Amino acid sequence: xxxxxxxxxxxxxxxxxxxxxxxxxxxxxxxxxxxxxxxxxxxxxxxxxxxxxxxxxxxxxxxxxxxxxxxxxxxxxxxxxxxxxxxxxxxxxxxxxxxxxxxxxxxxxxxxxxxxxxxxxxxxxxxxxxxxxxxxxxxxxxxxxxxxxxxxxxxxxxxxxxxxxxxxxxxxxxxxxxxxxxxxxxxxxxxxxxxxxxxxxxxxxxxxxxxxxxxxxxxxxxxxxxxxxxxxxxxxxxxxxxxxxxxxxxxxxxxxxx
Amino acid sequence: xxxxxxxxxxxxxxxxxxxxxxxxxxxxxxxxxxxxxxxxxxxxxxxxxxxxxxxxxxxxxxxxxxxxxxxxxxxxxxxxxxxxxxxxxxxxxxxxxxxxxxxxxxxxxxxxxxxxxxxxxxxxxxxxxxxxxxxxxxxxxxxxxxxxxxxxxxxxxxxxxxxxxxxxxxxxxxxxxxxxxxxxxxxxxxxxxxxxxxxxxxxxxxxxxxxxxxxxxxxxxxxxxxxxxxxxxxxxxxxxxxxxxxxxxxxxxxxxxxxxxxxxxxxxxxxxxxxxxxxxxxxxxxxxxxxxxxxxxxxxxxxxxxxxxxxxxxxxxxxxxxxxxxxxxxxxxxxxxxxxxxxxxxxxxxxxxxxxxxxxxxxxxxxxxxxxx
Ligand SMILES: Nc1ncnc2c1ncn2[C@@H]1O[C@H](COP(=O)(O)OP(=O)(O)OP(=O)(O)O)[C@@H](O)[C@H]1O
Ligand SMILES: [Mg+2]
Numbered sequence: 001x002x003x004x005x006x007x008x009x010x011x012x013x014x015x016x017x018x019x020x021x022x023x024x025x026x027x028x029x030x031x032x033x034x035x036x037x038x039x040x041x042x043x044x045x046x047x048x049x050x051x052x053x054x055x056x057x058x059x060x061x062x063x064x065x066x067x068x069x070x071x072x073x074x075x076x077x078x079x080x081x082x083x084x085x086x087x088x089x090x091x092x093x094x095x096x097x098x099x100x101x102x103x104x105x106x107x108x109x110x111x112x113x114x115x116x117x118x119x120x121x122x123x124x125x126x127x128x129x130x131x132x133x134x135x136x137x138x139x140x141x142x143x144x145x146x147x148x149x150x151x152x153x154x155x156x157x158x159x160x161x162x163x164x165x166x167x168x169x170x171x172x173x174x175x176x177x178x179x180x181x182x183x184x185x186x187x188x189x190x191x192x193x194x195x196x197x198x199x200x201x202x203x204x205x206x207x208x209x210x211x212x213x214x215x216x217x218x219x220x221x222x223x224x225x226x227x228x229x230x231x232x233x234x235x236x237x238x239x240x241x242x243x244x245x246x247x248x249x250x251x252x253x254x255x256x257x258x
Numbered sequence: 259x260x261x262x263x264x265x266x267x268x269x270x271x272x273x274x275x276x277x278x279x280x281x282x283x284x285x286x287x288x289x290x291x292x293x294x295x296x297x298x299x300x301x302x303x304x305x306x307x308x309x310x311x312x313x314x315x316x317x318x319x320x321x322x323x324x325x326x327x328x329x330x331x332x333x334x335x336x337x338x339x340x341x342x343x344x345x346x347x348x349x350x351x352x353x354x355x356x357x358x359x360x361x362x363x364x365x366x367x368x369x370x371x372x373x374x375x376x377x378x379x380x381x382x383x384x385x386x387x388x389x390x391x392x393x394x395x396x397x398x399x400x401x402x403x404x405x406x407x408x409x410x411x412x413x414x415x416x417x418x419x420x421x422x423x424x425x426x427x428x429x430x431x432x433x434x435x436x437x438x439x440x441x442x443x444x445x446x447x448x449x450x451x452x453x454x455x456x457x458x459x460x461x462x463x464x465x466x467x468x469x470x471x472x473x474x475x476x477x478x479x480x481x482x483x484x485x486x487x488x489x490x491x492x493x494x495x496x497x498x499x500x501x502x503x504x505x506x507x508x509x510x511x512x513x514x515x516x517x518x519x520x521x522x523x524x525x526x527x528x529x530x531x532x533x534x535x536x537x538x539x540x541x542x543x544x545x546x547x548x549x550x551x552x553x554x555x556x557x558x559x560x561x562x563x564x565x566x567x568x569x570x571x572x573x574x575x576x577x578x579x580x581x582x583x584x585x586x587x588x589x590x591x592x593x594x595x596x597x598x599x600x601x602x603x604x605x606x607x608x609x610x611x612x613x614x615x616x617x618x619x620x621x622x623x624x625x626x627x628x629x630x631x
Contacts, residue, residue: 052473054630074475082473088466092275093268104264105474 002029004066005157005188006051011060013046020046022211023060028190030156033183035202035219036192037235043211044192045085048159051190052082065156081150085161085192087142091135095126095145098134099152106153113152120148124178140171147178151187158182160191164198176201196232207235209242261476265484269458273488283454283492287446287500291439291508302388307331308343308355317363317404321374324396325356331392347379354378354389366404439510440595441564444588446500447493447523448530448558453551454489455534460547463538472628482623486531493527494520514594518601522590522608528615529583535622558584583618586611 006028013021021043028034038044049055051064053073062069067076089098099120103113121127124144129137134145143163150158160179164172176198183189191202199205200219207215215222215238219231228234274280307325311318325331334352337343346352357375365372376393378386462468471481497520504510533554541547561575562584568576579585586607593599593607601608 049630053628054469054472056629074477077473078475080473082470084466084469086466086469088470090268090272090467091465092272097268097271101264101268102474104260104267105471105476107260107475 002031004028005030005032005064006034006190007061007063008051009061011047011050011062012058013043013050013055014058019211021050021057024208024211024213026206026213026216028188030188031183031186032204033179033189033191033202035199035205036190036208037194037196037199037205037231038192038208039239041210042208044208045161047208048082048161048190048192052080052159053077078153079156081153081155081158083143083146083150083158083160083163085165087139087146089134089142089146089149092133094131094133095137096130098145098149102149102152108153116148116152120145124148138171140167140174143167143171143175144178147175151182155187157188157190160189162192162194164193164195172198196230196235199231199235205231207238209239214238214242261480262484262487265476265481266488269485269488272458273454273492279457283450284496284499287442287450287496288503290445291442291500291503302385302392303330304332305330305385305389305392306334306351306353308334308337308346308352310337310340310343310355310357312338312360313358313362315363317366318358320404321358321397321400322356324400325393328392328396343377347377352379353385354393356393439504439508440591441588442504443497443500444526444562444584444591445555445559445564446496447526447587448584449551449555450496451489451493451527451530452534452537452554453548454492455486455531456537456541456547456551457544458485458489459535459538460541460544464543469630472630478623478626478628481628482535482626486535489531489534490524490527494523497523510595512595513598515598518604519591519594522587522594522604522611525608525612525615526583526587528619529611532615532619532622535626536618539622539625558582561585563588580610583611583614586614 004027006026008024008026011021011024012019024047026034036044036047046055050057050069051062053064053069053076057069064076065079067079069076090101093101096117099117100113103116108116121130124147126141126145126148129141134142137145147160147163150160164175167175172195179189179191180201191198193199202219204216204218205222206213215234217225222234223229223231226234226237228237273283309322309325311322322333326333331354334346337346337355340357343352343355343357347355355375355377357377359373359375362372362374374397376390378389459468462471501512505512534551537547537550537554541550561579561582563579564584568579568585571579589607590599590604590611593604
């Protein structure tokens with residue numbers, strides 16, 4: 001039995017009377033790439049924010065790395081990395097300055113920061129941009145830098161909220177290359193995406209609609225179950241089914257009316 | 259410690275890279291100072307003058323002629339009714355009135371120093387001050403001529419020949435440079451820390467970096483300290499610059515202790531930095547934060563005795579000013595500048611000011627949470 005990184009039980013988050021996350025139960029295992037799919041507004045970001053300790057759940061249980069999100073959110077923050085949906089490094093600082101800053105915030109010593117800086121420069125191919133203002137970076141490199149900064153303190157669990165939105169296919173591939181390397185080193189990845197080919201790279205995917213789980217399995221099993229060739233088709237079929245349920249709660253009642 | 263330091267380094271870099279912001283921070287107050295100083299010293303012409311000559315003698319007419327011979331004063335007319343003066347001033351028709359008492363020429367002839375009353379509308383303190391200066395000059399000149407034309411007059415050359423009694427109905431303190439410049443110090447220590455902290459926190463909220471910081475182990479105290487210490491330092495730098503300009507360039511007398519001023523300024527900064535944090539927690543964009551900060555500022559300035567003396571406000575508003583921390587600091591700064599007050603004599607203002615500061619600051623810090631939504 002693999003070790004569990006993230007576990008939720010009946011997790012709920014309301015905004016007023018609106019239910020953004022509705023009774024979600026998941027288990028994410030160590031060293032897993034856990035894909036999180038869902039249409040806009042499905043509740044993906046809300047879910048991630050609760051797990052990162054940014055948002056208090058309305059009810060239910062959740063642990064991250066064995067720590068409780070209600071009581072131990074500050075400890076959780078030491079062992080997780082987070083890349084928010086919106087690019088959020090300082091654009092008025094250079095690449096190097098951003099790295100130094102986050103290194104300082106994570107209380108890494110100078111040697112460690114230096115080492116990480118070199119890693120980002122060389123393995124992420126950002127050496128030429130060291131003194132460039134982050135504002136002037138191509139988007140693909142901005143995302144890569146954000147990933148690098150989220151990994152500075154070697155987190156055990158990494159949350160990525162649509163890390164590749166707006167990035168060209170080549171840059172996206174490179175990005176996933178890095179994700180695979182990171183997992184190989186023992187990190188758990190929790191990633192949301194709208195790109196179905198990215199879903200194929202995940203070990204397991206979790207499809208959410210209007211705050212509820214509608215499917216959770218490996219991409220292969222999902223494709224077999226719904227007899228589709230790609231995750232794209234699986235996703236569309238599932239979401240359409242949900243739509244039908246919503247518009248026609250009782251399909252045969254229409255017949256009687258007409 | 260390294261965490262706070264990293265925040266500070268980052269904050270300084272960002273401030274110095276934000277040119278428009280930088281110029282607003284550093285150039286605006288100095289510009290303000292210059293505008294105010296020059297606006298105050300420019301020549302005032304065509305002051306509307308009402309004359310109330312109760313003496314009706316040759317000599318009193320000579321005095322009035324002195325005022326009529328210059329374009330600094332426009333002679334509106336004569337009046338024999340003291341009440342009329344008040345009414346005309348209320349209706350903004352007269353700015354100054356000259357009251358020559360009965361028996362003026364007789365007393366003058368006897369070598370007694372008679373009084374001429376000069377009534378100035380103190381609403382516009384600057385004009386009032388200049389007008390008084392002119393009046394002194396004209397009366398002084400009159401005195402010189404009076405002695406010259408009367409060879410057997412035994413008094414020494416009459417400088418103190420005519421005493422004046424000035425009455426300020428609206429603005430007893432006569433705002434002048436000496437009064438306004440210390441006020442600018444207060445305004446500066448309000449705008450700068452409040453705007454900088456509110457805008458920079460809200461900007462991080464807007465672009466999402468605050469959310470990013472909130473998932474790091476940085477505590478909210480480290481976050482706020484790292485943010486506020488640079489603004490505190492910048493506030494002091496700016497304070498030093500403005501005071502230097504005021505003292506060296508405008509020769510504003512500073513009679514009190516610099517150390518005391520700096521120390522009390524620190525206590526005042528709790529209020530303004532605290533308000534900055536507070537504003538950032540109730541707004542979600544820089545624009546909103548800017549508006550909210552302006553709102554606070556206008557309220558504080560209007561209700562703090564900067565432009566409108568507190569004594570002249572309706573009683574209810576006067577009571578309300580006790581809730582305004584700026585009120586206390588304005589008194590403190592003016593006292594230090596003008597009277598060299600000791601800490602002890604300032605306690606009655608310093609204590610409530612500090613109490614407000616600590617209250618506002620701690621409530622704001624509590625309201626600032628390491629969470630979104
Ligand atoms: N602070 C908030 N207050 C009120 N409603 C909110 C808040 N945050 C999110 N919501 C609502 O909750 C729902 C889920 O939002 P969430 O951001 O989690 O969706 P998402 O799956 O991340 O969507 P996207 O793909 O567009 O990023 C949306 O309908 C959103 O309007
Ligand atoms: Mg989202």
